[in-house]
Amino acid sequence: MARAFITVFLCAGMACHALAASMAFSVTPTNGQAVTVYAVADMPAHAVASVMVAHTTDGWASVSTVTAAHSTGLVYTAAVPGYGAGTVVACAASYLGTNGLLSPGLTGSYTVFSVSGESIITTCRVMAANLTSGNYSSYEGPGIRIFQGLKPDVVAIQEFNYQSGTIRQLVDTAFGASYFYCRGSGSKPNGVVSRWPILASGEWNARDAYYPDREYSWATVDIPGPVDMHVVSVHLSTDSSERPGEARDLTNHVRSAFAPTECIVLAGDLNAANRTEAALTTLKTIFSDSCQPADQAANDNTSANRSKPLDYVLASSALEARQVPATVLGHAFADGLVYDSRVSSPYSMLPPPVQSGDSGAASMQHMGVVKDFAFPSSTVSDRSPVLTPPANREVVEGMALSFAVIAADADGDMITLACSDAARFLAPGAKGAVTGLYAWTPGPGDVGDHAVVFTATANGKQSACAVNITVLPEPSVLCLAAAVAACACRHRKGDHRSA
Structure with a gap:
């Protein structure tokens, strides 16, 4: 699905600038519908010679590039042509500075849907x-960059803490x-993050003696x-004697809450020393471990x-089939x-903005595990x-x-309005x-383009746009006096042009 805005990745080196804070797509398109790409630069227009937007539908095997038009201020726009339903379109924006340096910037993608x-x-x-790191069982730059690079749709997240802001700010930044x-509750809570709405949620008691408040x-x-x-989303005990009981509790909870024919995934940190230990054997009475993820070196x-x-990411039989x-x-x-x-062998994979050392950051807990599942949709008549x-x-x-921002959905779906400057925006x-409603009173330090x-x-499905706000300096008293004096002088000389 379309990413409303994509976090920047920065180039190494003092002379290399990143194309700024966000990229946005005008719409999640249907068959043949063109898309306007908004690219927001972090450099004033006089420092940018041109902005290029490249796009591909075959994983960058072939690429088309267009020069973005300068809308105003920091905002540039480019048109990407329409494609057929099911096509995944990936985009990348870069800019050529007036200093002659070409700098990479933003990446994003969307999938064309059908209303036919x-x-x-x-x-x-x-x-x-x-993926927490550092000293506080909290998410930091390395784990956040891995989320941004892998772009998961649903995350079973452990140790769901953030020292640098609120949990909402962590989700906004990482996803x-x-x-x-x-x-969930507790000092090292579990949680679920989702691209799509969460219809229901809750937690089940855990029996971990070390972290008795770490619920599932x-x-x-x-x-x-x-x-x-x-x-x-689970985080089992580091004590191998406790894990079999935790697994029994989990299977009982799952059987009580969900039908065996439903799509269910149990994922997280099981702390299992091997794939044959008793806890996993119990979990596999409901879930499958037949598809065992590995890295590019087969580890x-x-x-x-x-x-x-x-x-682990363990799927029920109905989900594993997908x-x-x-x-x-x-x-x-x-x-x-x-x-x-x-x-790095047999090859490296660093989806931007991931850095090669992120998985080895100080006190990095574990590696991330991903599986992809396909869901045929019968609601294709739904519109953006x-x-x-x-x-x-x-x-x-x-x-x-202050100004209003208005959105409508022809199918009557629930609409969520968001703003990259969330602190100044309110939308139920x-x-x-x-x-x-967006409202802001800029101060002297805000003069310039935003x-x-x-x-x-x-x-x-999404629709997005970028708006430039130019903050002008307050006219000084001396400037006003000079303007009045100039007007008076013209009138004394018989010049009656409009002031």
């Missing part, structure tokens, strides 16, 4: 993630402002189409030192992927929401600026139509 009634496929990437999440989290995710997916271990298979190869940077992994940014792009704005420092969710991205999301 033909069948389309929604691919859901599920990730098990205990996007349109993502949903639920978070579950959520029901509204996958586009008629089939929902139940996600159970299926997920511990920090790559010696133990601690982390598994498809997980593809990253054109490399397909039939059983799923254990991601380690340090692996329509976001009415607000006009670009000018405001004098110290003066209040509503079905069919919604109006948000760009904000607005995104409307409804039933997994």
